[in-house]
Amino acid sequence: MTVNDAPREITSSWLDAALGSGVRVHDLGRPLFKGMPQSPNHPPYWHTLPRRHGDMVRADGGSAAADHISLGTHVGTHIDAFSHVSHDGELLGGISAEEAQRGGAMKALGAETIAPMFRRGVLLDVPRALGLEQCEPGYEITPDDLHRTVEQQGVEIRPGDVVLIRSGWGANFDAGAEVYTGHASGVPGVSEAGAYWLADRQVHAAGADTIAFERLLPGQGHALLPAHRVLLVEKGIHIIETMDLEELGAAGVHEFLFVLSPLKLVGATGSPVRPLAVVPEAGS
Template sequence: MCGVTADFRWTDPAETGNELRPAPLLDKDGLVVSKSPWGPDDEIGRLNWLHPQSVGAIIDRLDGRKVFDLAVDYFPGMPSWSEAGDPPFDIWMTHTPQGSIVDGRSGYGPEIHEKYSYAGDAISMYTHCGTHIDTLNHMGYHGLFWNGWTADKHLGSKVWTKGGTDNYPPIIARGVMLDIAGAHQVECLDDHYEITPDDLRDAARRQNVELRKGDVVLVRTGRMSRWPDRDAYLAGSPGINVASAKWLCEEAGAMSIAGDNIGLEPQPYHGEYAPVHCYMLATAGAQIIEVVNMEELAAERLYEFAFVGLPMKLFGATGAPMPCVAVPLR
C-alpha cells in the first residue's frame, strides 16, 4: 500500500490487527501511519489501556511512605529544546508590591496596596520544555498523523483540533525503569550512544524485572547526572534507536516510553529527523515522556513502581508539561 487512503471503512480491532501492531493507513518508503484500533474518534492511542480496573489494581498496591519526584524544576536558562528556534522557559513579574503602589494598574488606589501587598508573574515556554509528554499530533509521516489526522482537516489557525492533552486521563500505571547506564557501570552513557534491544533485554535481566503490556517504561541513560548544565545535558545525547522503540512497543507492549534525556532518541540520528518519535507517535500510538529525572530511582535501585503522571490539559497541544512521580509498590 502506498499513499494516503482518503476514504476508509472502520472495522473492529480484531479485524484490523492487534493493538501492538495497528493496521496501516499509509505505508510508504517503509514508514507507517496507523489507523487506531480504538476507532475513528480515538485521540489518545495506547492510553486507552488505562481503565478503572488497571488503575485500581495499581492504587491498591501503593506504598506511599516514600514518593520519588521524577520532574525537573523550571528556571530561566534551564536546558530545553531550542534547536529549531523554539522559545526557552522565561518568567517575569507582571505585578510587584511597590509597582502596584506606583502605577495603580490593579485599579485600586495606592493606599490599598500599601496595606495589601500584591505580586504576580507570568511564564512563556515551548510546550516541550522540562518534564513533559509528547502527544500523537506531534509528528507523523508524509503529512499524515496518527489515526488519519491531516493539517488540512484538523489543524486550526492556532492549534490542532485533535490529539491535545485535554483528552488525556491521569496516567496511573505500572512503571519499570531500565537502567542502561547502570548496566554499563557508568554514570552516563557516551555521547550519541544508541541503546539497542539487547541493551534493554540485558538491563531487564540484570534487574530481574519483567515487562508487561501497559507498562510505562523509563529508560535511564544517566543524562540527568549532567543537569542543569545546559551544554553538557544537551550536546550529543544518547538514547534508544528505532529497533529499541519497536521492541518496547511491539514485543514488550509498552504503553509509553520515558527518557531522562532531551529527546528520547540519540541526538543527532544518522541524518534522519526524529525517527523514533515518528514511529512511536504515528505508527504505535504510544506517547513519549521526556526530561524525566531517574537519578533517585537509580540510587535506590527501584526498578518497579507505580507511575503517576498528570499532563497539563492543553487543548490541541503537541506536548504539555507533566508532573510525575514514582511510588513504590507493596
C-alpha cells in the same frame, strides 16, 4: 465501583497511607527556570513579576504579587501528544496533519486528549546494566541493551506499563544547556529498533532523561527522529522527555506506581508535567 456501590470507609490509617505515610515519592520532574537546558527548537521558558508586592496595597496593609510565564509545550519535563509528530503528512491513525492544524491549534490528538496516568512504572537503568555510570554521547540503546537490562534487573514489562529509560545523561542537566543538549557531542538514546522493542511489549508510554528520548548523533541535532515516528505515529505510545531519573536510579528502584497528569491544553502538541514515582518505604 458502580454508582450503587457503597463508598469505602475512609479511616485515619487509610488516609495516612494515601497521603504518603509509608510511601516514598520520587519527583521525576525538572525545575523550570530561565536559561534552563532545552531543545533549541522550542520557545524558551520565561518568568517575570508584572505585579509586585507594594504595587497595590489594600486598606488593611495586604499586598499580592503575581507572575507571568511563557514557554514552549516541549520545554522542561513534558509529554508529547500524538499531534506532535507526523509522517508523510499523517498523524496517528492516518489523520491529515494539514487538516488537523488549520486554525492555529490541533483539532485532533491535542494535549487535552492525554488521559492522566496512574500505572505501573518500570525503570530500565541501562548504564548500570552495562557496567557504566553513563552511556557515551551519541550511544544507541538497542533492543539487546534493553533486554539485558530487563534480565539483570529481574523485572517484567507488562502491557500498559510506563517504561522509563535511564541513560545517565540526566546527570548533565546541571552542567548547562550546551552540555545537556549535546549538539556537538551527541546524546545517548533509544534506537528505532529499541522503539519497536518497547511497542512490541505494548507499553502505554515511554520516557527518558534526555531532551529527545532517542539517540542524537554528534552535530546533527534533531535531523532524524525515527523513534518518535514509531511511537507517536505508528504505535500510539506517548513519549515523556527531560525526566530526572538520577534519584530513582541511585535508589535502585525499578518498579513503582507512576503518576502523571498533563495540563488540559486544548489543541496543544504537548504539555509540561511533573511525574512521580511512588514506592513503599522499607519495612512498610
